[in-house]
Amino acid sequence: MAKATIKQVAAEAGVSTATISRVLNSSGYVSREVKQRVMAAVTKLHYQPNAIARSLKQDKSFTIGVVLPDISNPFFMTICRGIEDIVQEQGYHLLFCSSDEKPEKEEQLLHLMVEKRVDAIVLATTGGNEELITRLAASGVCFILVDRRLELELSESGAVVDLVAEDDVYGAYELTKQLILAGHSVIGVINGCMGVSTGQDRFVGYLKAIHEAGLEHDPALLYDGHFTEAGGRAAVRYFLQMAKPPSALLSFNNKMTFGALVELTESGRDIPGDIAIASYGEIEAARLLKHSGIMYVDQKPYDLGIKAGQTVLHRLEKGLDKSLDRDAASPEPEPIRDILQPALKTLPS
Structure with missing residues (x-):
């Protein structure tokens, strides 16, 4: 069965496609009676809005790409949880994947994220893709590095790449x-x-x-x-x-x-x-060992995720000032560097 179009929904409800958009996006005034007719038509025709078309029109997909080196590592997944807890409040969703510590796979995933028109990319890099990241960032792609930094001199390229990491x-x-x-x-x-x-x-x-x-x-x-x-x-x-x-x-x-x-x-x-x-x-399983005396750096992946999510929202709200009304003489925005200080802990010995 073919998917219903917005024009078919409009014809069923006896309204314009603009009215359908206002109802579904909760934008602009529409009477209660018209809303009920529209929603009845949506239900009857099993209409699903075209997210891709909407993102093209709004120039925003409300998705954030997260490229990690190892999605099986609880450290990185906890970072994702922190990011999600922040950005979902503003209607954003995460699209994440694993590079498996392979630079060539990371390169493919970065291209995929751009093709998917994500609004920002959070990256824990495998290394080896500095040139690509610089080029994408200089073109206006919003990049936030998390946990791992790059050895980049970005000032002359016009690229802005933020960083949230530990010392x-x-x-x-x-x-x-x-x-x-x-x-x-x-x-x-x-x-x-x-x-x-x-x-x-x-x-x-x-x-x-x-x-x-x-x-x-x-x-x-x-x-x-x-x-x-x-x-x-x-x-x-x-x-x-x-x-x-x-x-x-x-x-x-x-x-x-x-x-x-x-x-x-x-x-x-x-x-x-x-x-x-x-x-x-920290290794949680180590707590099962008696008197191990294991010393460890008490990393805070959730805090890293919170900071990364806040940085994403800051950039998406403030933008990278690439718009046409930007004063050409204005300086490029400074990259954000948020470095957390780790602490040591020791299990009982």
Whole structure:
């Protein structure tokens, strides 16, 4: 059965298509009797408004694209919850998808979001698409980076890319320092992707702490866990086969930490008796371990989402001043940089 058109609804109700639009969009005065006729016609013909046509007419789709590196990670989904709790109050909905930490897939998804005419894109990038993001942002696409920043010089391009993130260098520095103060000098590091800022900055924070303590970084004590659970498990197997295994493991995201905990538990290792654990991000399952003494950076993904949602609404309300009535001599708007300061916590030991 063919979908009913607005013209068919108008003919059924005996009114103009403009009146149908006023009733469905609650804009302008329409008498109660006419409203009842219109809604009766809508119900009878099973009419569904054409969202694409409406977005073209209004130049607004009321959708916000969210491109994440891993939608199975509770950290990123909690960010989405924060965003949604803010933007839905203004009638916006989220369209989100996962790049699976693949730059080429992220590129395809960014093009898809533009084709879908989303009003803004919230991006936790995999890295490698700086040129595309710069070009899209300079053309007027509203971008808000969350959790991960880009190494971009945007001032000359006219691009405005906002950022909501945590101070990863500080968090990793404090976490490493606490391990050193606890007496650990041989620390196995489970790092994430060095192609993204979270991997880079957390490693920088670690280096800062060990150098400050007069220790040297041993490349053999660094394992790339790719920000995955499997990577965390593989890292534990790598470190445990050493002639002198590290006395502590420092993991730079929650999924790698979870994998490490599973592998250590299955291998019969005691935490922290045999090996201590420090994690960038809380692992809720770790609370099931008795006296683990696990130290972790208490990330606030929901707060990141709230901040990102507020930034989106600010940009959509204020715009990026790309309109024709903008004074050509006026400066470009400054990018928003909202950096949250993480805190450390320790489970009972």
